[in-house]
Amino acid sequence: GRKLLMIPGPIEFEPEVLHAMGRATTSHVAPDFIECFGKSIELMREVWRSPQGQPFIVAGTGTLAMDMAAANLVEKDDRVLVISTGYFGKRYKDIMDRYGAKTTILEVPVGEVVDLDAIENELKNNSYKALTLTHVDTSTGVLVDPEPIAKLAQKYNCLSILDGVCSVAGEEINQDDWGIDVVLTGSQKAIGVPPGLALLVASEKAMQVWNNRKTPVGSYYADWSNWRPIMKAYEERRPSYFGTPPVNLIVALETSLKIILKEGMEVRVKRHHELAKAFRIGLAALQFEFLPESNEISANTLTAAYYPKGVDGSALLAKLSKDGVILAGGLLPELKTSYFRIGHMGSVSSNDLIVVLSSLERALIELGHPVKAGEGLQAFQSELLTKN
Ligand code: PMP
Known part of the structure; x- marks a missing residue:
């Protein structure tokens, strides 16, 4: 019988999105698809409220988006501060550790948020390259206010990475105004597209930090060197190829972003x-x-x-x-x-x-x-x- 899917992702998708996904798959360099990909990049900037940001649309899950931010922005022995409000905070520590970061995790009892003073104390006393925070930790339902934390990160010249998997297109986000360097999500939550897309927007500062790396990115697939030219090409409506994009999911993404922005x-x-x-x-x-x-x-x-x-x-x-x-x-x-x-x-x-x-x-x-x-x-x- 009919089911109502009320879990925190995947969610119930709009019929138009599912119909869009079911259209005949085209070549990834077909003019219509190039237009669709380019448009999706532009619409992401509006949803993220990041006119200056660099969007990335890559086949993968939310975890790949987390991994991609870590792989590109963190080098071995960089200090990273993980602000955790549950399961997905801990996951970010595991990811950072994998890339050789020196991580410190700030944790709280279930249902609480980390004190701003505790965060400032850490940033003041150590030189952190980046901090991570989870906007909504899906394991606890706890909502973190990213703005004051992003402002603290700026004050101490530290990058801020927001896991917005359970928040983007559902909770308020102003990436550029709040000065957040990476806001990332997966398609299956409030973005409203079946699972399979890793989505993130990186600030100009994040792109500079990546550009000034001393060591190569430790993941071949996640390396922005491979994806940045692709995003640029689609945005300029030129054909390009690195890894075959999930055509149907991206057609669905454009449809859903339009529905979101129409509301x-x-x-x-x-x-x-x-x-x-x-x-x-x-x-x-x-x-x-x-x-x-x-x-x-x-x-x-x-x-x-x-x-x-x-x-x-x-x-x-x-x-x-x-x-x-x-x-x-x-x-x-x-x-x-x-x-x-x-x-x-x-x-x-x-x-x-x-x-x-x-x-x-x-x-x-x-x-x-x-x-x-x-x-x-x-x-x-x-x-x-x-x-x-
Ligand atoms: N972060 C948060 C806050 C999440 O809710 C999830 C998924 N539940 C993830 C990361 C990981 O996303 P995915 O399952 O798409 O890899």
Whole structure:
């Protein structure tokens, strides 16, 4: 039967995007495809709000985008500061370590964000080449405010790399204004394209730092020396080749970027914010508690909530799945069985969240949890109605 995919990526994609993807595959140097690739590069700059940035569109996942930033910007023995709010922060440390960086990781208990003072202290006392931060850590649902951290990085002449896999096109991002050197993502989240594209935009400063490297990039595939000329060629609407681009995914990307920009980034971010807030209010009415310790640091693209006491988590998710609603389990190894995650980004609507809430209500009642049918929906509806 029909399923509603409400995990934090891949998400439900717009029908136009899936239709675009199903078009006959053309040559990667066909004039129409060159136009599509070139246009996608231009539209990325608008979504990222980085008129000066250098976009890269490469076949791969979000992890490749993380890897690409590390491979090109970091050399052996460079100091890197990893600001971690969960699983994907730790992944960035592993990636940096692989390229021989001297990494320091700043960690916090689950649900908290790293103190700005602690970050400044590190930057003041050591000469860091780069810092990494995760905008939304998908394992905890914690939202980090990138702007003050990027400003600190600039103050101490350190590059800033933002893992925006769970945020780009869902949370507010102003890459150039905030002075972030790399903002990266994967296609399957709020960008709204099936998995398979690594996307990033690098600042002029990042490109200079890369240009001034003393040692060659340690990854052949990720090396910007190979990809920069390709991005330049497509943007100038010239044919070129390094590795065959995933033609269908890029046709889908252009379609989705147009849908995103037609809605408008401000309206889109506001929609994510209002739905996320109302959804948390609905869940709270059903006695759910959240991993992020406050609303201010709660993501608008997904919600991570603990199972209520006495409720068997896997039974709950199984009931929803039977009902056609697919949610995600926990990702942090230490808490895996005590919480779950709901994605609400990209094409998500209030009606999708009503389906999730009503299905959760019935499943909870069937599992003996003391809530009443309609309690979560009532709270959700009331919150949305106060908006109008
Ligand atoms: N960073 C974050 C914040 C993510 O949510 C994910 C994917 N869940 C990744 C990185 C890795 O992306 P991918 O799975 O596409 O490699």
